[in-house]
Amino acid sequence: xxxxxxxxxxVLDQQGRRSGDVLVDAELGTILEVGPxxxxxxxxxxxxxxxxxxxxxxxxxxxxxxxxxxxxxxSGSRSxxxxxxxxxxxxxxxxxxxxxxxxVDEILALGRxxxxxxxxxxxxxxxxxxxxxxxxxxxxxxxxxMFTDSGTGLQDxxxxxxxxEYAGSLSTADGVPIVLAQHCEVAELSAGGMxxxxxxxxxxxxGGQPAEAEELMVMRDIALAxxxxxxxxxxxxxxxxxVAMVRAAKAGGLPVTAExxxxxxxxxxxxxxxxxPVFKVDPPLRSAADVEAVREGMxxxxxxxxxxxxxxHPIEAKERPFDQAxxxxxxxxxxxxxxxxxxxxxxxxxxxxxxxxxxxxxGLADRHGRPVAPxxxxxxxxxxxxxxxxxxxxxxxxxxxxxxxxxxxxTGRVRHTIHAGEAVVIDFExxx
Amino acid sequence: xxxxxxxxxxxxxxxxxxxxxxxxxAEVLTRSVPKVPALRGKTVVLAFFEDSTRxxxxxxLAARRLSADVVNFAAGSSSLSKGESLRDTVETIHAMGIDAxxxxxxxxxxxxxxxxxxDASIVNAGDGWHQHPTQALLDSFVLRRRLGSLEGRHIAxxxxxxxxxxARSNMEAFTALGARxxxxxxxxLMPASVSPWNVEVAHSLDPLLGExxxxxxxxxxxxxxxxxxxxxxxxxxxxxxxxxxxxxRLPDHAVICHPxxxxxxxxxxxxxxxxxxxxxxxxxxxxxxxVRMAVLYHVLGPGRFPAGDAGTPASAEEVx
Numbered sequence: 001x002x003x004x005x006x007x008x009x010x011v012l013d014q015q016g017r018r019s020g021d022v023l024v025d026a027e028l029g030t031i032l033e034v035g036p037x038x039x040x041x042x043x044x045x046x047x048x049x050x051x052x053x054x055x056x057x058x059x060x061x062x063x064x065x066x067x068x069x070x071x072x073x074x075s076g077s078r079s080x081x082x083x084x085x086x087x088x089x090x091x092x093x094x095x096x097x098x099x100x101x102x103x104v105d106e107i108l109a110l111g112r113x114x115x116x117x118x119x120x121x122x123x124x125x126x127x128x129x130x131x132x133x134x135x136x137x138x139x140x141x142x143x144x145x146m147f148t149d150s151g152t153g154l155q156d157x158x159x160x161x162x163x164x165e166y167a168g169s170l171s172t173a174d175g176v177p178i179v180l181a182q183h184c185e186v187a188e189l190s191a192g193g194m195x196x197x198x199x200x201x202x203x204x205x206x207g208g209q210p211a212e213a214e215e216l217m218v219m220r221d222i223a224l225a226x227x228x229x230x231x232x233x234x235x236x237x238x239x240x241x242x243v244a245m246v247r248a249a250k251a252g253g254l255p256v257t258a259e260x261x262x263x264x265x266x267x268x269x270x271x272x273x274x275x276x277p278v279f280k281v282d283p284p285l286r287s288a289a290d291v292e293a294v295r296e297g298m299x300x301x302x303x304x305x306x307x308x309x310x311x312x313h314p315i316e317a318k319e320r321p322f323d324q325a326x327x328x329x330x331x332x333x334x335x336x337x338x339x340x341x342x343x344x345x346x347x348x349x350x351x352x353x354x355x356x357x358x359x360x361x362x363g364l365a366d367r368h369g370r371p372v373a374p375x376x377x378x379x380x381x382x383x384x385x386x387x388x389x390x391x392x393x394x395x396x397x398x399x400x401x402x403x404x405x406x407x408x409x410x411t412g413r414v415r416h417t418i419h420a421g422e423a424v425v426i427d428f429e430x431x432x
Numbered sequence: 433x434x435x436x437x438x439x440x441x442x443x444x445x446x447x448x449x450x451x452x453x454x455x456x457x458a459e460v461l462t463r464s465v466p467k468v469p470a471l472r473g474k475t476v477v478l479a480f481f482e483d484s485t486r487x488x489x490x491x492x493l494a495a496r497r498l499s500a501d502v503v504n505f506a507a508g509s510s511s512l513s514k515g516e517s518l519r520d521t522v523e524t525i526h527a528m529g530i531d532a533x534x535x536x537x538x539x540x541x542x543x544x545x546x547x548x549x550x551d552a553s554i555v556n557a558g559d560g561w562h563q564h565p566t567q568a569l570l571d572s573f574v575l576r577r578r579l580g581s582l583e584g585r586h587i588a589x590x591x592x593x594x595x596x597x598x599a600r601s602n603m604e605a606f607t608a609l610g611a612r613x614x615x616x617x618x619x620x621l622m623p624a625s626v627s628p629w630n631v632e633v634a635h636s637l638d639p640l641l642g643e644x645x646x647x648x649x650x651x652x653x654x655x656x657x658x659x660x661x662x663x664x665x666x667x668x669x670x671x672x673x674x675x676x677x678x679x680x681r682l683p684d685h686a687v688i689c690h691p692x693x694x695x696x697x698x699x700x701x702x703x704x705x706x707x708x709x710x711x712x713x714x715x716x717x718x719x720x721x722x723v724r725m726a727v728l729y730h731v732l733g734p735g736r737f738p739a740g741d742a743g744t745p746a747s748a749e750e751v752x
Binding site: 205 | 517518519537539540541542544545549559560561562563594597600623624625626627628
């Protein structure tokens with residue numbers, strides 16, 4: 001039997017903080033013991049560090065299959081592991097699109113050797129075209145827990161209603177209900193929009209996407225959640241109006257959840273002033289008032305989860321004119337430190353947003369975001385809250401470099417990550 | 433000044449210095465040999481990734497009048513059309529050994545991006561809806577000549593402000609030179625926010641006519657009709673077009689400008705362009721050459737004109 005012991009750290013989970021070593025069975029992938037003075041075959045120093053359940057990212061673009069020059073499941077999972085993630089939900093923005101069993105099977109197969117668990121989200125509609133429903137029942141039976149047309153909102157009101165009704169009764173083979181996730185953007189209103197519509201888009205002569213393009217779909221989907229009674233998850237909320245509507249919907253008892261990204265709490269549309277397409281993202285970076293509203297949503301629980309919307313693009317794709325470059329930015333390796341600093345959250349306050357709340361939304365609460373206790377799956381992050389580092393796109397494990405935080409000094413970094421009993425990150429470095 | 437990317441980068445003193453030098457170059461152009469050796473040995477590439485006739489010709493002539501070598505780069509037949517990236521394309525041109533690149537591009541911000549990629553002076557000859565700084569300089573040049581000064585003058589810019597690089601540059605140039613600027617048009621043609629500029633907004637032209645020192649008409653681009661920004665050209669003309677009747681209500685000293693090409697019968701009537709001496713459209717075109725000479729001289733020359741040997745006119749006359 002091979003074991004790993006994390007020594008000298010503080011355990012932090014749903015039950016709060018306590019000191020103790022953590023002994024992991026590397027073969028079974030479970031926690032054997034939590035307590036003082038433990039020893040094991042491999043000892044990882046956790047002194048001064050906080051041992052937490054691993055993180056779950058509800059929203060990553062891993063580009064495989066189709067755009068392996070930008071990212072692969074393996075490289076993306078390495079980036080995820082370095083960020084403390086033990087599971088990520090891969091968006092269906094690949095080519096081919098996972099709207100049929102063989103593509104889902106391919107992604108699951110590629111994910112088996114990854115450095116974290118890869119959960120494919122499948123498309124709600126065939127080819128993410130918004131016209132015909134994908135075979136959600138068949139895909140759920142293969143283990144798909146989240147469905148989304150990611151990257152585009154499902155525009156058709158009637159089809160969205162039918163999708164919710166149809167999905168409401170579906171669950172995976174092991175009985176986990178599925179969830180529909182929406183990228184809220186009314187295409188007619190955002191068409192031609194390269195950035196947030198406002199003072200900066202006006203000044204720069206770039207087409208704008210009004211906040212209302214997002215908010216109108218949030219409003220519609222809240223109404224459809226009420227009509228159908230089916231749970232809906234809102235992706236990457238970016239506006240004050242969206243946060244306010246979700247807050248009210250939750251207060252009214254509607255089955256809605258929401259995520260927001262680190263970049264939407266860290267950067268405003270003013271970042272686009274130099275026309276650097278690294279700052280082009282969808283939904284776009286918003287006004288300072290929107291940023292503050294999303295931060296407040298993270299503080300008060302309106303936002304359930306931090307999701308990175310990790311969207312790698314090769315250098316050449318971001319060296320185009322702003323209006324010709326694809327939207328998206330890296331996020332996995334910097335998420336925790338950025339959110340803690342920008343939202344003003346302690347690690348204790350940030351952890352639910354990174355770990356067990358997204359695990360619940362993704363239907364992964366049976367093995368991620370679990371308490372750090374004997375018998376639980378060994379999916380753990382060991383965070384050095386005092387470690388500082390300078391962000392470098394070139395130094396990222398991603399195949400791409402498009403971080404919006406290049407050169408920024410961040411505090412709080414994942415030192416070790418244990419996924420299913422394997423130490424995939426040791427001392428800030430991926431082990432494979 | 434290494435680059436000219438945006439009017440916003442220039443303070444009033446620099447704007448005035450450029451206009452003053454343009455005055456001097458305008459004098460050079462009246463000579464029997466309208467040429468100075470100021471930029472002899474310098475190479476200027478005209479990189480027009482978007483078609484243009486008058487701006488490219490004007491830059492071409494300006495560079496030649498300064499004795500620079502000029503290379504025309506035609507985007508249509510270039511490697512860009514074979515899929516090469518913008519960065520690779522401009523780096524390739526730069527590798528041939530150039531001093532300045534005059535860039536026209538349909539994407540806002542492209543000249544600024546190019547200035548980060550290559551070590552040459554970049555002059556923005558129009559980028560997307562963003563900036564057209566030499567147009568603003570030549571417009572300021574014409575208005576200054578006709579009105580004496582822009583200080584305290586009231587200028588209306590009329591039409592499609594939202595999608596106009598000319599409007600953005602001119603709002604910035606005219607206000608920096610002390611003018612009061614009102615932008616006029618239906619809300620569908622206004623930028624989402626006007627807070628970046630110190631201008632007033634009006635949705636009707638008629639009440640302003642009697643108090644204007646200049647009216648600047650922008651081209652209505654017919655492709656915009658597809659986006660339902662205005663009901664029809666006819667309705668635009670009836671509300672905002674400079675008809676002969678409206679022109680009569682302008683003060684006698686008022687200047688009528690248009691960057692061209694004009695849609696006669698939409699933003700301005702032929703009756704006005706044909707008969708009204710207040711129309712400055714050809715002055716604007718003529719001003720392009722000395723103004724662009726001043727710009728090229730500022731980014732490539734030793735500074736103000738004349739200066740040292742480089743500024744000595746080809747003719748023996750002294751330039752004042």
